[in-house]
Amino acid sequence: HAAQPINVVCAAPYYSSYPTMTDYLKSGLYKWGGDAETYEKDGPYIELVTSPNNPDGHVRTSKVNRSEGLLIHDLAYYWPQYTPMTSPADNDLSLFTLSKITGHAGTRIGWALVKDKEVAKKMTKFIELNSIGVSKDSQLRAAKILSAVSDSCEQENSQEGDSFFKFSQKLMTNRWKQLREVVNRGELFSLPQFSPAFCNFFNQVLEPQPAFVWLKCEGNVEDCESFLREHKILTRSGRHFGVSPKYVRISMLDTDENFSHFIDRLSSI
Amino acid sequence: HAAQPINVVCAAPYYSSYPTMTDYLKSGLYKWGGDAETYEKDGPYIELVTSPNNPDGHVRTSKVNRSEGLLIHDLAYYWPQYTPMTSPADNDLSLFTLSKITGHAGTRIGWALVKDKEVAKKMTKFIELNSIGVSKDSQLRAAKILSAVSDSCEQENSQEGDSFFKFSQKLMTNRWKQLREVVNRGELFSLPQFSPAFCNFFNQVLEPQPAFVWLKCEGNVEDCESFLREHKILTRSGRHFGVSPKYVRISMLDTDENFSHFIDRLSSI
Incomplete structure (x- = not known):
């Protein structure tokens, strides 16, 4: 009989588009397999490891951890303004996007680091069949943006001022400080706690300051989204x-x- | 039992990517059904009507012509420099691309005219799930290019010179004239014959002059591609x-x- 579609899993909470993006074409090659924490089926599977994680900002490793697993590391948020650079991104397959490093989501530009040459070739073929290619206009813009980011790092400590990452890191520090002050003033909400770690990019111990807040309503509020919409x-x-x-x-x-x-x-609630 | 994937058909010769683009994800929603000329299955189907056709340049209408058919008109080449504008493109669903109107294939920008609002909504949802959105850089460039084309048409007959379409139409006329002269000199090759028709854009009777030549090797040559590669x-x-x-x-x-x-x-063969 025909080969079964491979299960694609990710530990909850996961990026909300993973299930629909996996299942919308009802592919015979892959299907959504649910929460990696409770996945117990035998045989091959694909695990998405988003680190730092969207939505909660935590650094992650694979959860299923069985021999027939293929890991896809989504490193969209693995940049020094959000999280300490603790180790090289030398996974089998890592995904990156311009969207979160600089905010240029509108270019729809991403890239991948892939160890297996045959897998990389299949990914290139996928792009060809999906859209023939990637917008040349976006590719040119992305190259220019990444050059500017790279230049800012090389010119650091000259009179040019902070590098792009230092500037962004300071901004995130300031925003998270304001947020923690407001949240800690009351007992309505709680925030995730992160462990500081040594960042090899900034050469110092730093605390994660994610691109998203994963806020929890404490006490009786069951629907935090509706509650906050009222405010x-x-x-x-x-x-x-x-x-x-x-x-x-x-x-x-x-x-x-x-x-x-x-x-x-938030502070007026 | 589960719904069967719908057959997608197109009359041969057809755009070479249709079969692979339809089947590469082994979708449970649709599958390649082959040549529309010989398609005889009952039930719903999707027919791709490419007009003028890639590769042969002929104007086309649907071939299967049964009640449960859904037609997708691929009008990539339906522009006045290639073919007479004989009728409005008022099909249920017509696809267009910047690639062939001006040659800006690298933008990967296309658009669709869709009568059924619910179908249009599903197409928008597809784009969202496939790539979240379309490159903003490309959209801005496409808008600028289409403005320039439109302006050139409005300024026609002023001192600005030919419109974009008139310029392109003259260029294609010149190239097809050169090609027909060379091919008609010998008996090795033949070209498709096209009927002239009244073009509502240029207000005159014109002959099609497609973006591709669909060349046939006459006589003993069985593999025209290899034969021409030698030359x-x-x-x-x-x-x-x-x-x-x-x-x-x-x-x-x-x-x-x-x-x-x-x-x-070609003339030295």
Whole structure:
């Protein structure tokens, strides 16, 4: 009989598009297999390891950990402004995107580091069949942006000022400080706790400061998204990420003005 | 039991990527059903109607013509420099691309005119799941290019000179004239014959002058692609388009210099 589609799993809470992106074409090659924490089937599987994780910001390793697993590391958020660079990204297959390093999500540019040449060839063939190629306009823009980021790192400590990553890291530190102050003032909400680690990029011990807040409503509030909407704060419910609606995801990457409104509204609850 | 994937058919010769693009993910929603001319199954099907056709340049209508057919008109080449504009493109679903109107294939920008609002919504959802969105850089560039094309049409007959379409139409006329002269000089090759028709854009009777030549090797040559490769002319064999290797497809849209080499080499055979 025909080969069965391989199960694709990821530990909850997971990026809300993984299940639909996996299943929408009803492929005979792969299908969504659910939460990696409770996955117990035999045979080959694909595990998505998002590290730091979207939505909760935690550093992750694979959860299923059996011999026939193929790991795809989604390193969209593995950049020094968000998390300490603790080790080289020398996985079998790592995915990256311009979207989170600099915010240029509109280019739709990503890239992959792949150890197995045959797998890399199949990925290239996939792009050809999916869209013939990737926008040349976006590729040119992405190359220019990455050059500017790279130049800013080489010119660090000259009169040019902070590198792109140092600038962004300071900004994230400031925003997380404001957020923790507001949340810790009351008992309505809680935030994830992160362990500091040595960052090989900045050469110092630093605490993670993720691109998203994974906020939990403590006490009686069961639907955190609805509760916050009443206070004019738009969030994405934990439901979409395979967990309880007591959690919501909120972006930490909005404009200074919008971030300021968010902090004001949260502190007035 | 589960719904069967719908058959996707197209009359041969067809665009060589249709079969692989339809089948590469082994979707449970659709599968390649082969040549529309010989398709005889009952029930719903999707027919791709490419008009003018890639590779042979002929104007097409649907071939299967049964009640449960859904038609997708691929109008990539339905522009006045290639073919007379004989009727409005008021099909249920028409696809267009910047690739052939101006040659900006690298933007990967296309668009669709869709009558059924629910179908259009599903197509939008598909884009969201496939790539979250389309490159903003490409969208901006495409808007600029289409504005320039539109402006050139409005300024026609002013001192600005020919519109974009008139310029392109003259260029194609010149190239097809050169090609027909060379081919008609000998008996080795033959070209498709096209009927002139009234073009509502140029307000005159014009002959089609497609973006591709669909060249046939007459006489004993069975593999036209190999034969022409010996004479340093690179082509794409009819095999890829579901028909005999006596046919090859050759682009008419290369640079002036390359087109000139092509004509020189063809005339020296």
